[in-house]
Amino acid sequence: PSVSTTAVAETPIPLLYRGNFTKLPQWDFDDVYNQDAPPRPTTCAPSLRNSQDENFKKAFLPNIRLFLHKDNINMSEWNRLSHFNNPFGFMEFKYDDVMASVKLIPKPKEPLLLPKPGGDGCVHCAVVGTAGILNGSKVGAEIDAHDYVFRMNGAVTKGFEEDVGNRTSVYVHTAHSITASPYFWGKYGYKSAPHDEGIKYVMIPEGMRDFQWLEGLLKGQQVSGGQYNKKWPRDYYSGQYNESRFYVLHQDFLRYVRNRFLKSPNLNNKFWAMVRPTNGAFTLFLALHTCDTVDAYGFMTDDYMKYSNYYVQKYIKTKVIFYSNHDYNLEKNTWKDLHNRKIIKLLGK
Template identity: 75%
Template sequence: MALLTSRITAWLFVISVAVVLLIISWGYLSESISRTAVSGKFRYRGEGSLFEYWNIIRNSTSPPPVFTTSHKPKNADATKTVSVTKLKPDRIAATTSAPVVETPMPILSKNSFKGLPQWDFEEVYNQDAPPRQTTCAQSLRKSEDPSFKKAFLPNIRLYLHKDNFNMSEWNRLSHFNNPFGFMGFKYDEVIPAVKLIPKPKEPLLLPKPGSGGCVRCAVVGTGGILNGSKKGKEIDSHDYVFRMNGAIIKGYEEDVGNKTSVYVHTAHSITMSQYLLKKYGYTSIPNDEGIKHVLIPEGMRDFFWLEGLLKGERVTASPFHNKRPRTYYGGQYNETRFYVLHQDFLRYVRNSFLKSRNLNATFWAIVRPTNGAFTVFLALHTCDVVDLYGFMTEDYNKYSNYYVEKTKTHVVFFANHDYMLEKNLWSKLHKSKIVKLYQRTDAEAQTEKPKQH
């Protein structure tokens, strides 16, 4: 009898342990399935089943990647990337064999946050293969400036295209507000455009013959400092010239040059320039033969624009409904010369160089670097020598807001940009010899007046 009682007790103990383990396992496994937003943070809780989890793991060797505020992922996406050991491991995306998450995460609302949310993977960025090895002795990549070397990521992924995007990427980038991610966007509205974006067939820029391996670039802003500067020939002497937004050239060639190699824009800037600048003689964006176009995916309207552009059709939604995007590119649109900046690149520019204190304000979600700032950093990642023209200097009050304005005006500051932060950065990069910033001498500022056109 004692032996029987002992055996029953042993079996009851084994069964009890098994039940406890099953309960623990059930909770763990079911927690690994679904996600819910809790107080602005993401955690996992049980809404799935053991059967669903088994279907996921039986076809893979590792669990699906998850992005939470308590776990910093080692990889930013599940597509193949090239690892570069020089870069800081906490700021780059490494290769992984993890399967792709199959469904979009719940949509996050910007209104849920009183300031810029900080995720553990905030500074985890995709990387591309190492850029060309420059032989240029003056290349900014050889700078020994400690702060620049620490912040600059030469391999940051520059472009978004259909081959480097998947559901895991969508879920990761959905934690960031636009233009740094897809927070608040609907997957079914964005993905039709993304699936059309072609992978670039060539680098944005290559060294010119006889250049000694150096790619020399001018980035031309729209500041009034250029009015009467007579810098046109100097600007055009560069291998490549970047322009953005309402780049009016006709009538101002002596001051701003005539050449454009790369034009950076948003759907808003390329359309509204025709209306806002018509009185200054603006008719279209620069249309140099072979010009390359770079789009900043600023908001949802840019993805509707992209879909219409890449299909060669009218825009079906957004403020640009029924417009034909291809008519805005001066007859020079070519899919092989069209690039879309990656959200990681845009976020890196903000986080590493232009993180405004306004990101802690209630209007944080609209705060971002200017199109001009993004253009400068695109040049810094594709050129060896970068000269800036028409950007804010310490004496900006001496000049009009825009170089085409006939009379002296005041510089306009909009809440979504931190102009002073950008001004200070251009000055810092100039002093560190990373870029050369055009600045007027006192004599020029006193004798030159805005041109009358």
Template identity: 80%
Template sequence: MIRSHLQFLGMVLQTSRIFSLLLVSSAATLFVVVSWGRLSRNISWTALARKATHTGEDSLLDSGSKFGNIKGNSGPPASVFTTAQKAKTDQTTASTHAAVGETPMPVLSRESFGKLPQWDFEDVYNRDAPPRHTACAQSVQNSEDESFRKAFLPDIRLFMHKDDINMSEWNRLSHFNNPFGFMGFKYDDVMASVKLIPKPKEPLLDTKPGGDGCVRCAVVGTAGILNGSRMGKEIDAHDYVFRMNGAVVKGYEEDVGNRTSVYVHTAHAITRSLSLLKKYGYSSAPNDEGIKYVMIPEGMRDFYWLEGLFKGEKVSAGQYHNKQPRMYYGGQYNESRFYVLHQDFLRYIRNRFLMSATLNTSSWAIVRPTNGAFTLFLALHTCDVVSAYGFMTEDYKKYSNYYFERTTKTSVVFYLNHDYILEKNLWTKLHNSKIIRLYQRADSETGTEELKPH
């Protein structure tokens, strides 16, 4: 009997030892995770120690604000343009290059979150000082709209390059899904291309000599509203013309112009347009003399594309394996005129201007602004006066999906990954606030409305 009790006591003691070891092991693991979360003295990197909330009933949007509201996963609702948190962030330059350990944080999976995770540093961005100087009195930087001014960051970092990424930056950006960060990506896979991205040697745009100091830009989308618009001469009269995606120009010059100064694209856009739009006369991406190309790093396929592009080789892996990227730029590829948008810039646009309600659902990870939206905001940060043509307007149902669909009328397809109505409403609000000039047809049957300067 005594022997049985002793055996039982021994089993209890052994179990206790095992349990104690497990507790110590768990504590050690937690310490490592927490340590990865503390990446800088200047920023509260508590995301991994206090995991971002991804459950709850709060909606990300509230209709009370002029431009829509965000309601975070914790705390009071905050306006997209006027939140106190954002105002505080406006005064803070993100110091994201503090010395830290040389180990990448554990890879986060998008599947771990039921909706968009909200980190403590969600609204902290890389900033460039000083902001772009302008002598233009009409500049968007001088907008009198108070809510827009509080949201707009004239010194947001626009482009990423090889000197801009260290381990601290990698770990910070690894909290955000693509194209807003590196969530789910492996360090070695991405850095193979990132370490090749050159630092821009010049600003994207310059003030035209002999002018009034204002940089005037046209941003041309592909919406059917341009079909029959006869806006080509007006578009080409701007200092610079931005286009994106399947920018079909040949044969449509009277409606959309024939100049392209900046072409914004993804690997998908520049490759698929060649096959999908061939029947409309599309033969290549715009390749005007001296054109500047801007890449949106949408996912791993884009990083593989960039590696092949910069090396002058075939793509080594992924969807575009064995394709020759340089063949897609019509002989105009030049490293000094090629730019890659920074993930902070892309996330800033989503967070402050285009926070879709779908981000509060399980589909959150595929939701992002359109390439057209990214292009329009790039223009707002590099130009003084911006006019938008071929963007969705309130009467979009009157027109075909694309301006190059002349013989057939197709309806706009609302894909889950973009919030087209949210964008449409924003363009209208920016136009009414005199921040952009949005081309709108006065009458789909009798003619067009000529845009007048504000």
């Protein structure tokens, strides 16, 4: 007997444009996310996964899909994700332009982090932001004592070890942050992205330039076209780039962080499409989904006016600049709230 199968749309949907929406569009599948098989059962009693906080339990998806790779994208996924603006989806992007790099992203060989052998079965993490509160904090040794240390953006450690530590286990970046940091922070001693032996690199795909970067990086070639045309991405990882330790955050994870934890009222404004959590926020939430305990250092606190914008600005007092693409007050209040609810421990609280 013949089996009739419903034909699935095997072509990309027509492009949606951000300019057609005066505020963040609301789709009925906006808060639906891919989830992966449950991670290893944790034997860690104090794990934040065991938190009894009702609000947190309601929002938190322990198995949210963290990483994008060639095996978890197909045409129906592409079409679903095309409803969301970047970095939360592929709105305005052409299928062939993005797929040129996505189909090269290998499936991660291993979970991002595992408990240290001989430890207490818990994964203890420090997430180190770049805020001025770290100046003179003398918490470097405490930071380095964690199983894993996450850093992002212009993570200068040389010369600041006493305050910020010097280990980096996971470095979260965009193509922009890894290329611009030497330029912005060079005068403070920043030479290149952290490249500790065995380091894991996690990329936030925030725009077309990131997919162009990824294609060059994964092929070991120069970028062809766009803002980074002719650059050699692998040069920026100081010999530590390794396909098996390189991860790309999934659009569902980024959207979930925004929707469930950092939903800014600015998403109702006409500049909605540029509003997104900071790289530091995405890094902190990545830690919340891959670690059992998370201590946050160098994130914004209520008394931020007392400090320079960045800890590298040791001898100058700068003002924190509020850019309209990030909702710093919302983030600051969220860190304080997570600290008060014993989900994270925040330096300065």
